[in-house]
Amino acid sequence: MFKYLLIDKRFLCLLFIINLAGTIYGYIWYGSQLSQTASIFLIFVPDSPTASLFFSIFLLLFIFGKHLPYIEALAVITLFKYGIWAVVMNFLTLLVEGTLNWQGYMLMASHGAMAIQGLLYMPYYQLRLRHIVFAAIWTLHNDVIDYVFEQMPVYSSLSSYMNEIGYFTFWLSLLSIGITYYFAIRLKRTPFITNC
Numbered sequence: 181m182f183k184y185l186l187i188d189k190r191f192l193c194l195l196f197i198i199n200l201a202g203t204i205y206g207y208i209w210y211g212s213q214l215s216q217t218a219s220i221f222l223i224f225v226p227d228s229p230t231a232s233l234f235f236s237i238f239l240l241l242f243i244f245g246k247h248l249p250y251i252e253a254l255a256v257i258t259l260f261k262y263g264i265w266a267v268v269m270n271f272l273t274l275l276v277e278g279t280l281n282w283q284g285y286m287l288m289a290s291h292g293a294m295a296i297q298g299l300l301y302m303p304y305y306q307l308r309l310r311h312i313v314f315a316a317i318w319t320l321h322n323d324v325i326d327y328v329f330e331q332m333p334v335y336s337s338l339s340s341y342m343n344e345i346g347y348f349t350f351w352l353s354l355l356s357i358g359i360t361y362y363f364a365i366r367l368k369r370t371p372f373i374t375n376c
Contacts, residue, residue: 186301189243192243199236209229221331225331228263231259231261231294234254238305242301250311250315252305252307253307253311253360256360258318259294262291263292263294264291266294268348270287270291271288273335277337299359302363308365315357319356319357323349327342
């Protein structure tokens with residue numbers, strides 16, 4: 181029954197609206213940082229909103245029975261990565277500062293949902309290895325931009341831990357890529373995947 185909810189047109193339209201609204205809010209949230217960012221780095225700075233933008237595109241196409249596998253690969257890898265990343269960063273902020281405002285808790289809930297929704301639609305992506313390789317290159321390149329060229333999201337209370345955060349982010353990227361490869365390539369012939 182849950183499977184049918186995921187592909188129900190009304191539910192998909194609602195999910196599309198929620199993700200699109202979250203994408204717009206996310207770009208607004210990054211506004212001050214983007215205003216100080218060199219144009220060459222702009223596309224790589226707003227990580228989470230770009231991830232939800234990829235997923236919004238997937239949902240819109242999926243509603244009309246279309247697929248764009250490169251976007252699907254970017255969506256699932258970046259949704260999981262930045263969803264988990266934001267939850268961890270806000271939790272670390274809580275540990276360091278001893279408190280977290282309501283926006284921080286909202287971000288933890290919304291980004292946790294981001295990570296989950298990307299995985300829930302795994303059976304419906306039409307991914308091949310080349311799509312995952314493309315998205316993996318994008319994702320790891322983004323890590324280089326963030327932590328070598330110092331374009332990472334600003335969490336002022338965590339600024340003294342950037343090396344450790346960069347190291348964690350690199351391995352989180354590999355985990356996200358590995359999970360996508362495992363479920364989209366290794367298990368694509370299981371009954372659950374093929375019957376969806």
